[in-house]
Amino acid sequence: MYDKNVAITGCTIEKTTKYDQFREDKIRMELYRTILALYGEGYHKFSCDLNTYIGLLAADTVIMLREADKCPDIHLSTVITGTRYPKDTDKVYCALYDDLIKQADSKETFPEKESFGNTFTGSHIVCYYDDLSKEMQQIRTSGTPYTNIRQRI
Secondary structure, three states: OOOEEEEEEEOEHHHOOHHHHHOHHHHHHHHHHHHHHHHHOOEEEEEEEOOEHHHHHHHHHHHHHHHOOOOOOOEEEEEEOOOOOOOOOOHHHHHHHHHHHHHOOEEEEOOHHHOOHHHHHOOEEEEEOOOOOHHHHHHHHHOOOEEEHHHHO
16 A cells, blocks of 8 residues: 555756746645645655756655654655756755755666656656646656646646
């Protein structure tokens, strides 16, 4: 029952708009609710793509839930690519990225082109995409259950 996992992905940090960053508090609250609910359903491993805005925020949320003892046996797996930091990232993003790598229970490294394909290994997908995007179409056709955070805020 507790071997179910969640893959979290979305637009890369370069494609994240200022409007998305403006809504960060709402995104974090929805991630908190979603991760807590999925944990209650038996999803205990969360694979977060740190080169995506939603993956970075989700990994931070997983660590916060674990440290607050709300989800004591939650497992954070970070997905990273060969590019350590996405281009044009600020110092805060880089510091958070480094901190999350250190706190992760496991790390998976994929070439940049394969990191999205890793999403489909999850039992559930949490994502942040425009509903008409190519990635959203691939997620829908995969048949994997998903939650699109962007639709909820």
